[in-house]
Structures are given as C-alpha cells and as structure tokens.
Amino acid sequence: MLSVRIGIVQSAPWHPTRERGSLETLMTSLSNSAAEKHEVVLYAPLYDDSLHVSDWSLSDERFSRIVAPAHQLPAVIKEGRHDLLSVHNLPGAVKTIDVPVALFLHGRLRPDTGWPGLIAGHPSPLDLTWEETMSVIKRAARLAAPSRFAASFLSEHPQDVDVVYPPIHPDYLGVKREDTTERVAWIGRATHNKGLPFLIENSSKWSFQWFWSASGFYGEVSEDTLARFPGRLEPCRSREEMLSFFACTKVVLCPYINEGFGMVATEAAAAGCRVVGFADGGLRETAVVPHINLVPKGDVVAFNDAVMEALDAGVVSDADRLKVFETFSPGASGALYLEHLRQASIS
Numbered sequence: 001m002l003s004v005r006i007g008i009v010q011s012a013p014w015h016p017t018r019e020r021g022s023l024e025t026l027m028t029s030l031s032n033s034a035a036e037k038h039e040v041v042l043y044a045p046l047y048d049d050s051l052h053v054s055d056w057s058l059s060d061e062r063f064s065r066i067v068a069p070a071h072q073l074p075a076v077i078k079e080g081r082h083d084l085l086s087v088h089n090l091p092g093a094v095k096t097i098d099v100p101v102a103l104f105l106h107g108r109l110r111p112d113t114g115w116p117g118l119i120a121g122h123p124s125p126l127d128l129t130w131e132e133t134m135s136v137i138k139r140a141a142r143l144a145a146p147s148r149f150a151a152s153f154l155s156e157h158p159q160d161v162d163v164v165y166p167p168i169h170p171d172y173l174g175v176k177r178e179d180t181t182e183r184v185a186w187i188g189r190a191t192h193n194k195g196l197p198f199l200i201e202n203s204s205k206w207s208f209q210w211f212w213s214a215s216g217f218y219g220e221v222s223e224d225t226l227a228r229f230p231g232r233l234e235p236c237r238s239r240e241e242m243l244s245f246f247a248c249t250k251v252v253l254c255p256y257i258n259e260g261f262g263m264v265a266t267e268a269a270a271a272g273c274r275v276v277g278f279a280d281g282g283l284r285e286t287a288v289v290p291h292i293n294l295v296p297k298g299d300v301v302a303f304n305d306a307v308m309e310a311l312d313a314g315v316v317s318d319a320d321r322l323k324v325f326e327t328f329s330p331g332a333s334g335a336l337y338l339e340h341l342r343q344a345s346i347s
Contacts (some may be wrong), residue, residue, distance in 0.1 A: 011089040
C-alpha cells in the first residue's frame, strides 16, 4: 500500500494531554501506527457548539489532530480530501462523504438502542436513524472490531471483518506496585454492561470490601443511585491516574456482559493486578494469563469465591505481566490496524 492521506475519526473529544485515559491511548496508538507509513489526521467531535475548530496537534507526534463542533465535523473532514477514512463508532461523521470508509465498531451492534448511531442520553448533531447507520455500514469498504466476539455480530454483512485488539500502553507494564495493598475495586463507565449495577445489587453477598471509580462519560446509572452507594473513589481521567489506581489495587472487578473487549482487564493485568470477571463476550479473549480469572456470567457465589482466592494469592509474576503486554502490545495491534487499512484501500 503506497503512502496515502488517511483521516481517522474518533467518537469523543479525549484531549491528548488532559484526558489520557484508555480510549484516548487507544486512538493515539492506532494513529501512531498508521502514521508510520501514511499521512494521518485524527479528528474528534466537540459536543459544545460554543467551541471552535481547533488544532490539538502535538509536536512529538507524527500525525495531526483536529477537533470540531459535532455539527461541523463532516464538513471539516470532507475538506481534508482524504484517500481513506477510518471511522471509529461514529458513522454520522461520514454519512455524506463520498470517500472509501474503513469502519471500526468497538462493540456489537445494538438496534435496541440505536448504537452506534445513537448514544442514550447524549443527543448529538451526528445522530442517525438505525436505517441510516446501516446504510453507512453497508457501504463501508471494510469493517473492524476489537475482538472475535464483536466481529461475530458483523457476520451478516458482506465485507470482511478484521479483528484489531486494543493495545496496552507500555506504562502499565512498568507500574511499581504497592504489594501490601488489599484493595478490591471496580473502575470504568457506569453503564449496565460494565457490571457496576451487578456489584451494587449483590453488595450484601460479598465477603470482601470493595471500592469503585466511575468516569461518568456516557454513563447509564443515575447519579442519584451512585450518590447513595459508599466506597466511591475519585474518577481517573488520565493515564497517570489509572497507573496510580492500579498500583494500589490488588483485585480489579470486571463483571462485564456482552463487552466488546475489556481494556481495563488487560491494562490492570499488565499492571500486576489480579482480575475477576465474567466468562462472557470479548472479555474471554483477554484471559491469556492465570491472574485474569473468569467465572460463569452472573454467578454470585463463583464471583465472590474468585475474589477471595485472588486476595489470598501472591504477587503476580513479571513473566505473566509481560505475557499480557506482549499479546496486546502497541506493535502487535498496530500491525493489525495497518493491515486493516491496507485491505480497505484495495477493496
């Protein structure tokens, strides 16, 4: 594939220095990989119409960053005159653009909620009807998903579907642990599939004390419900805060249902935490080491027992931490992403 001009579209305005959490890290890593061989612009929507089109480019990156109010984003992308667009979860950004599209959907399609065309409780100028969303998917040159599980929901479409696992940032492998910690914690977005409601509903059945940290971004659990529940920690909005969170947490809880992949599980495992989750969805593909322990979905007794076993277990070995990182490294994921883009360009 000769060098071409590629526009990559992310689904939210994660700032490259102020909000370097998991999803911003993902988009930066994939953009860096694409920029090894191509001219790349990474676009993000702003959901505040009082803001303006801005350049968020960083001097040490090989690609450019542009953010624009959501209602202007399609026009701004069109002005970029790209040879190929790689769109992540945001089909509304390219509905009217006649350029080959590689569509990366980070979870399974949800006709019941309209995802990825709609996000409940977060109306946007880029919202699509389900029919419009399907039309963008059908005309995409190629599709991608973060796991074999998520890819299976795209099998009805004629395009090939590439699996590109989300990468782990090297900083997680370098976490210096507080090995005396006994903290058990959940962290993530307060959506139903992430399992926070499961933990709250069964709180009287746990033999362990646990804490939780919710980002609030695209959350579904009401603030009233969250405010009534104890053990809340400050939200982690940056990679540095995530590193500190994992450094002093022994067991990370991931009772996910129908999760596309489960980046928290791999990042926590690379950081030396023990992970307890459900053997369901894309999370099953993360269990490449013994310290990611998955139990039957919804099994309260098995979940409780697995957490207690994790608390009794010793320090996670450097070899197991390394195995997680090497399986989902930026290099490994970047190579898969580049091949996905190459295939889309020749489709």
